[in-house]
Amino acid sequence: MSKSIKLAILGLGTVGTGVVNLINDNLSELKRRSGRDIIITEVGTRRQRDDIDPSIVQNDDLMAIAASDNVDIVIEVIGGTTLAKDIIMHAIKNGKHVVTANKALLAEHGNEIFALAEAHHVHVAYEAAVAGGIPIIKVMREALAANKIDWLAGIINGTGNFIMTEMRDKGRPFKDVLTEAQELGYAEADPTFDVEGIDAAHKLALLASIAFGIPLQFDKVYCEGITGITLQDVNYAEELGYRIKHLGFAVRRNSEDEQQDSAGIELRVHPTLIPQDALLANVNGVKNAVLVNSHPLGQTLYCGDGAGAGATASAVMADVMDLVRVLGNHDDSEHSHHVPHLAFMPEELSDTPVLRAEQMITGYYLRVHAYDNPGVLADITRILSDAGINIDAILQKPAHKLGQVPVIILTLPVVESQMNLAIEKIERLTAVTDKVVRIRLDELAQ
Amino acid sequence: MSKSIKLAILGLGTVGTGVVNLINDNLSELKRRSGRDIIITEVGTRRQRDDIDPSIVQNDDLMAIAASDNVDIVIEVIGGTTLAKDIIMHAIKNGKHVVTANKALLAEHGNEIFALAEAHHVHVAYEAAVAGGIPIIKVMREALAANKIDWLAGIINGTGNFIMTEMRDKGRPFKDVLTEAQELGYAEADPTFDVEGIDAAHKLALLASIAFGIPLQFDKVYCEGITGITLQDVNYAEELGYRIKHLGFAVRRNSEDEQQDSAGIELRVHPTLIPQDALLANVNGVKNAVLVNSHPLGQTLYCGDGAGAGATASAVMADVMDLVRVLGNHDDSEHSHHVPHLAFMPEELSDTPVLRAEQMITGYYLRVHAYDNPGVLADITRILSDAGINIDAILQKPAHKLGQVPVIILTLPVVESQMNLAIEKIERLTAVTDKVVRIRLDELAQ
Numbered sequence: 001m002s003k004s005i006k007l008a009i010l011g012l013g014t015v016g017t018g019v020v021n022l023i024n025d026n027l028s029e030l031k032r033r034s035g036r037d038i039i040i041t042e043v044g045t046r047r048q049r050d051d052i053d054p055s056i057v058q059n060d061d062l063m064a065i066a067a068s069d070n071v072d073i074v075i076e077v078i079g080g081t082t083l084a085k086d087i088i089m090h091a092i093k094n095g096k097h098v099v100t101a102n103k104a105l106l107a108e109h110g111n112e113i114f115a116l117a118e119a120h121h122v123h124v125a126y127e128a129a130v131a132g133g134i135p136i137i138k139v140m141r142e143a144l145a146a147n148k149i150d151w152l153a154g155i156i157n158g159t160g161n162f163i164m165t166e167m168r169d170k171g172r173p174f175k176d177v178l179t180e181a182q183e184l185g186y187a188e189a190d191p192t193f194d195v196e197g198i199d200a201a202h203k204l205a206l207l208a209s210i211a212f213g214i215p216l217q218f219d220k221v222y223c224e225g226i227t228g229i230t231l232q233d234v235n236y237a238e239e240l241g242y243r244i245k246h247l248g249f250a251v252r253r254n255s256e257d258e259q260q261d262s263a264g265i266e267l268r269v270h271p272t273l274i275p276q277d278a279l280l281a282n283v284n285g286v287k288n289a290v291l292v293n294s295h296p297l298g299q300t301l302y303c304g305d306g307a308g309a310g311a312t313a314s315a316v317m318a319d320v321m322d323l324v325r326v327l328g329n330h331d332d333s334e335h336s337h338h339v340p341h342l343a344f345m346p347e348e349l350s351d352t353p354v355l356r357a358e359q360m361i362t363g364y365y366l367r368v369h370a371y372d373n374p375g376v377l378a379d380i381t382r383i384l385s386d387a388g389i390n391i392d393a394i395l396q397k398p399a400h401k402l403g404q405v406p407v408i409i410l411t412l413p414v415v416e417s418q419m420n421l422a423i424e425k426i427e428r429l430t431a432v433t434d435k436v437v438r439i440r441l442d443e444l445a446q
Numbered sequence: 447m448s449k450s451i452k453l454a455i456l457g458l459g460t461v462g463t464g465v466v467n468l469i470n471d472n473l474s475e476l477k478r479r480s481g482r483d484i485i486i487t488e489v490g491t492r493r494q495r496d497d498i499d500p501s502i503v504q505n506d507d508l509m510a511i512a513a514s515d516n517v518d519i520v521i522e523v524i525g526g527t528t529l530a531k532d533i534i535m536h537a538i539k540n541g542k543h544v545v546t547a548n549k550a551l552l553a554e555h556g557n558e559i560f561a562l563a564e565a566h567h568v569h570v571a572y573e574a575a576v577a578g579g580i581p582i583i584k585v586m587r588e589a590l591a592a593n594k595i596d597w598l599a600g601i602i603n604g605t606g607n608f609i610m611t612e613m614r615d616k617g618r619p620f621k622d623v624l625t626e627a628q629e630l631g632y633a634e635a636d637p638t639f640d641v642e643g644i645d646a647a648h649k650l651a652l653l654a655s656i657a658f659g660i661p662l663q664f665d666k667v668y669c670e671g672i673t674g675i676t677l678q679d680v681n682y683a684e685e686l687g688y689r690i691k692h693l694g695f696a697v698r699r700n701s702e703d704e705q706q707d708s709a710g711i712e713l714r715v716h717p718t719l720i721p722q723d724a725l726l727a728n729v730n731g732v733k734n735a736v737l738v739n740s741h742p743l744g745q746t747l748y749c750g751d752g753a754g755a756g757a758t759a760s761a762v763m764a765d766v767m768d769l770v771r772v773l774g775n776h777d778d779s780e781h782s783h784h785v786p787h788l789a790f791m792p793e794e795l796s797d798t799p800v801l802r803a804e805q806m807i808t809g810y811y812l813r814v815h816a817y818d819n820p821g822v823l824a825d826i827t828r829i830l831s832d833a834g835i836n837i838d839a840i841l842q843k844p845a846h847k848l849g850q851v852p853v854i855i856l857t858l859p860v861v862e863s864q865m866n867l868a869i870e871k872i873e874r875l876t877a878v879t880d881k882v883v884r885i886r887l888d889e890l891a892q
Contacts, residue, residue, distance in 0.1 A: 022592060022742055029594050032659055032794035033786070127589070133743040135589030142588075143573070143581030146468060146763030148475050213478055279725055279749060296468055296756030297579040301749040303725060310742030317592030325785060339771060340479070348478035 004037035011078035018309030101128035125319035133311030147294035213344030363441035450483035457524035464755030547574035571765035579757030593740035604732035659790030809887035
């Protein structure tokens with residue numbers, strides 16, 4: 001029998017407790033699959049807990065645990081980007097493998113952390129950091145390892161998806177649903193990270209790196225939340241055969257692509273109209289899903305719970321099982337370094353630029369409010385056509401106040417700078433009464 | 447720079463050619479991800495091919511290639527269960543790792559093949575054998591390694607899904623769609639393997655082993671095809687909020703489960719009514735998808751192309767990339783054996799019995815044809831209720847010939863033996879004119 005694997009769990013909140021419960025519940029499955037005993041030797045917790053097996057050392061000195069001789073793998077589930085970073089760096093320097101669910105930390109400091117891990121020949125595993133229990137990190141780093149990834153689109157924030165689902169299914173306004181999400185514990189008291197798209201942007205930065213082999217560049221993610229989405233737009237979208245989802249996109253653009261003058265990568269998080277009959281449009285509630293378009297495989301979709309104790313613990317322990325299988329048979333950790341942290345060999349990361357927002361290419365949903373004068377529709381469509389923007393659909397609704405009509409226009413993909421100019425011109429028309437509402441649109445075509 | 451990895455591809459049909467094309471197309475991605483040169487050194491083909499790089503040795507002696515010193519990994523894509531088996535056994539004995547897409551071979555002879563591989567400390571990888579490009583083998587063996595899998599349900603035969611989709615979407619009869627599927631190349635000239643569910647049963651046997659840690663038991667899979675599905679039933683199902691899909695199920699039953707007197711595993715392939723709004727019900731055309739219900743993760747869904755050159759080559763090369771990463775750093779292959787072939791350590795496989803058909807528990811859709819006499823519905827429902835079978839919905843259609851009415855009944859889950867007895871009694875009613883049509887039903891509940 002090989003030696004047992006010793007885990008330290010730092011943080012006994014929802015996720016940490018979920019990991020403890022998983023190990024208790026599934027001990028025999030873990031052993032049957034790995035051939036090893038997996039035991040928790042230490043837990044890091046501020047206050048002494050009575051519900052923890054007395055054979056496990058409880059310690060409030062997390063830095064000490066990160067360096068303990070009685071630990072092979074450090075599981076960091078305290079969150080945050082300061083103490084968590086210090087602990088992880090300390091663990092790495094002490095030759096420990098690390099498993100973390102900390103998307104913010106990795107998105108912002110991952111380049112530094114992974115470099116230190118390479119230098120010390122240890123792994124920092126992070127399946128739980130993106131899309132909870134969906135094994136999207138493993139899928140993209142390993143299962144799609146022979147593919148060239150063209151783009152991915154993901155519902156990677158459960159709170160946002162819950163809100164969009166409730167708005168659409170029940171015709172409830174944004175604020176109302178947000179309050180319920182907070183009551184249900186889906187959203188934090190300060191929901192900024194979720195509803196402004198920052199949490200999704202953290203995850204997208206990680207996904208984009210492993211998709212394209214670029215360094216983590218969270219600061220370059222274009223980020224738009226869902227706070228501006230109204231029921232009116234949700235309903236018009238449905239009427240036109242689309243559904244609004246809050247999505248993260250990572251798209252590889254080649255210089256030979258139509259309309260694109262420079263090769264680069266689009267990293268963007270924003271509400272998006274997608275076709276109603278796409279599977280992604282039917283992923284509802286707090287579920288997450290990632291759609292990956294790659295060559296030669298084509299489109300594959302991965303869907304499941306993106307948060308919660310069970311889903312997160314499942315991902316954390318999948319990482320542990322990977323490490324157990326690697327650690328199992330030899331002690332020379334330098335030899336066990338199979339899957340690069342960011343999917344590509346560190347020396348092979350490319351400096352393909354991240355495109356600026358004005359360079360991004362997407363379709364658009366436009367809602368223009370104008371007085372119902374003869375000629376105003378002709379003026380609007382002329383402006384779009386002069387800018388080289390192709391209209392895919394128009395929906396003109398009956399006048400709803402003082403002779404104003406909402407005109408809904410769907411366009412084919414266009415460079416954002418072109419659209420900005422066109423919208424400026426439309427807003428200058430005397431018949432146009434309000435700012436133009438714009439939401440991006442994607443057909444999710446192969 | 448580490449040494450390059452040498453591949454032999456045995457068979458240059460659709461899949462073999464797909465693998466060659468993938469390597470040509472994505473050479474730089476493969477190198478960037480693995481840090482190694484991956485080269486094809488030999489191909490096994492009956493006739494000399496002009497379109498193959500002249501540096502690659504072409505040989506019609508496949509057994510010789512399987513033992514060649516110039517080969518690290520043998521990719522078997524010739525299919526069949528005789529020559530393919532001899533070649534794989536020979537390759538294993540010669541210390542080669544094997545990658546295969548051969549579901550029939552593994553479902554029928556996998557226990558023997560994997561045992562030989564264990565003895566020779568080599569890997570036999572088979573991602574491409576189930577669900578084509580969807581990485582379901584990796585997901586279940588690795589990503590869900592910390593979960594206890596309760597059940598899985600999969601659309602694992604693209605031809606069958608294409609036929610069911612066309613019947614439902616376009617109201618076309620089975621035979622008509624089958625002919626088109628054959629013309630499109632989705633179905634073989636002899637479509638038995640697809641439409642009778644045998645191909646799905648091969649894949650289900652593999653999925654069940656890695657889900658539950660049991661030996662491969664293809665011969666115990668209960669197997670029902672789609673040849674008996676009529677448009678009438680497709681339409682009644684829709685009317686009741688369900689959709690008929692051809693699914694493979696692997697279900698763990700515990701003796702404490704309701705109605706189940708003995709612990710065991712259900713392995714079954716059959717047409718199934720599932721709720722219309724389930725994602726699985728909206729996986730259309732030749733797409734495959736697998737829904738896995740596990741603890742503590744809950745339900746996750748994996749969807750993509752289940753066949754075709756690109757999807758299969760993607761899976762074959764994912765296996766190669768795994769091997770490259772393992773082989774990369776040391777020569778002692780005994781030490782590189784991380785993921786057990788059937789997900790669980792060979793000595794940990796369990797002998798949990800596969801349940802007989804009569805022991806299986808599912809809901810049912812029943813279509814009963816009866817003369818529209820007063821009392822006949824009362825008689826039918828009395829028989830079901832006496833057998834302890836709970837009715838979930840009833841749909842009685844207007845009489846359509848000679849005063850006969852079709853009565854559609856949906857039931858809650860019941861042991862098959864109970865249902866058999868009830869159906870016998872119903873068919874003995876004088877008012878009942880035809881055999882009762884039965885199709886299984888599953889709510890896919892968490």
